[in-house]
Amino acid sequence: MRRLHKLILIASAAAVAAVYTSAAFAESAAERAVKEAQKYKGTTINIVWEAGLQSLDPLNFSGPKWEQLTGIHVNVVEVPAGEMFTKILQDYRGGAGGYDALNVVPSWMPDLAAAGALEVLDPYVDKYGYREELQDIAPTYRDNQMTVDGKIYGFPDDGDVFVLYYRKDIFDDQANKDAFKTKFGYELAPPKTWKQFEEIGQFLTDKYAPKMYGASFFRNPDYTQFMFQERFRNEGGKFFDADTMKATVNSDIGVKVLTQMRDENKFMPPGVETFGFVENLAAFLSGQSAMTISWPPYGRWAAGYGQDEKALNWVPKSQIAGKVGYALPPGGHPELALGFALSVSSTSKHKDAAYLFIQWLNSKDVSIERVQLPYALRDPFRVEHYTSAEYLSRWPDAKDYLATLKLGSETGLLDLSIIQTDKYEEALRQAISALWSGEDPKSILDKVAASWDATTQQVGIEKQKKVYQSWAAKSGAYPK
């Protein structure tokens, strides 16, 4: 009898514990983060964020809200994108511990993780019960932008992907359709290949210039090198010989891509070589170009979303709202260019507080609000972002927009990410700027290949080969 009594008591205790545990974990990751973070009330955490529009999110929305909920003050350290890597590594090297939480471009993760600058997040993920919600991040970002050697170093927080935006009204114009079909023998539609892109672009420029041109792109080297990465791989190019690690970027495919990129400028607005993100946006929103490729914010702003926001008063008023269609760029495999992941600095003096902030930011409950902020640059990155009823109601074509972003995330190509990625990208940036100055594409790419080979030698061929092969094995490294 006593034994039975004992058994009943143990079973009851176990049941209570199970109920208590499940109740504790029934709360969302955001709620849990807030509850745990309240222990650190009065703390100030410093988070590095890209200067400009990106940082309006923590400055105007998430930072104040977090402080209200937890009493933790968020100090946003705005840094231009081109200097973020430098500043993060300098802070780590100096041991200053000036940063607590970080925004990290996923392609930098191997370098920063190898240098020891990033905190491994797995213990925190388990401690604060975030593993389940991490699974809801769209697979491409979750599986490729979160871990290095199997360890979590950052939470993907921005679903960057290149999208082709085109003028539906121009493409649907019957006169244009008939004339195009007569000339080229196929329907006027968003181009599936770069040859079609060239034909459509030239056709529209011939008809509408100088009022409107067939297409415009940003051409500044920083961003255009991603376009080269995308197009090169869509054409079948491989960055390296996987066995010897010799750079093969100067193959016939590479030369063809660079030559095409240069020749396209002929049907784009004069001076397109100097177009940056803003100049290209202005040209598209004012109706000066019929096609462009860029990140997701273009699509929102072209639709007129958020145009009344004070923070966006520098964005030209869209003259084409309701006239914009969305498609994948030619080739069908867009570059997941840049993107951001939230990390914790390994030298932070407030690691738990910093971690809880990024868990909260990245959580289901909070991220859906953040990606809908009209002035923010964070793009949908969770599976439910693409099907959110609230988001779908934002503007009439939001359904097509989100569907295209989702498709892009599924077919997208990862940025090259190996040891010392920035050195390889630097060679590409210089290649792009040399291309606009009139240098021969073959000669340019030979220099790129030589520079890449020299960097590989410095890093160590076998060491780099291992990292490259690991990257190349990922589903988003090369088109399947």
Place this chain on the structure above:
Amino acid sequence: MFNQSRKPPNAALPLAARGGVGTSITIPTRKQAERRFKYAVIAPAILVLLLIGLFPLVYSLVVSFQSITMMAQDTSFQGLANYARLLSDVRLWKALGHTAVFTAVALPAELILGLAMAYLFLEKMPGRQIFIALLLLPTVLSPIVAGATWRLLFDNRYGPINQIISWIAGAPAPIIWIVNPKTVYPAILICEIWQWTPFMFLILLAALSSVDKSQLEAADLDGAPWRMTFFSIVLPAIWPVMAIAILIRGLDLIRLFDIVWGLTQGGPGTMTETISIYTYALGFKQFETSYTAAIAFLVIAMLTIIVTWALKRMEIAR
């Protein structure tokens, strides 16, 4: 032999203090006391200067013999590996070449224009002070701001420079200044000369103002042509000041960074990359710390040779 430098003992002092019999105390003379006081007063400043100037120099030298990179913090002695790498670094020598071109063009241009402006403003005229103040405004600007501003001025679509050229030419002038290899150097040089000619002007104006007017009048009375007056009287008189101005601007041009960064960031490609920009990219973007230190010492060595030669030529160092 009586020691003239020794003052007679002060009777007010005790015998021992007066160097009396049986004592070994040396009383500092007034001059020695003054000298010690001066050293004591400037010692802290010198210590700070040594700390700020010498310590980084020595530390950089040590680092240049190590192998500190982004990934590895290898502080073991690596011999001359980094210095050997300098010889085969084509991009380094190209950067030095670009720097030499900027210096060779901008320095004489600033000197000649500055001298011409100084002559213009030598005589009194209404509003002279105001004009001089306005002329000096470019020098007050931060160079990075100057570079960024000129980038806007040179913008091929909205910049006023292309607009003005098109008005003069009577046809559109879509010059892409910072992308076209033929115009990118002129663009940088225009900005550089615009910003720093006023500096030369100010220095040379002061120098010209101090030329002995009686000699000039005498030459004028003797009917000497302007050229002869300039080369025989004016130039020798202003040469010491002019030489210092040339040296200062020359060193500034060798360190050229801000204006080029604001305009082109060393592009297109690496066409306008100066040695400072290359060093910055290596040290702060690629974290090749040890190799960057070696480059820094190469530049220090080159500058030391140049400065020593220049000072000897100018007969300033004695």
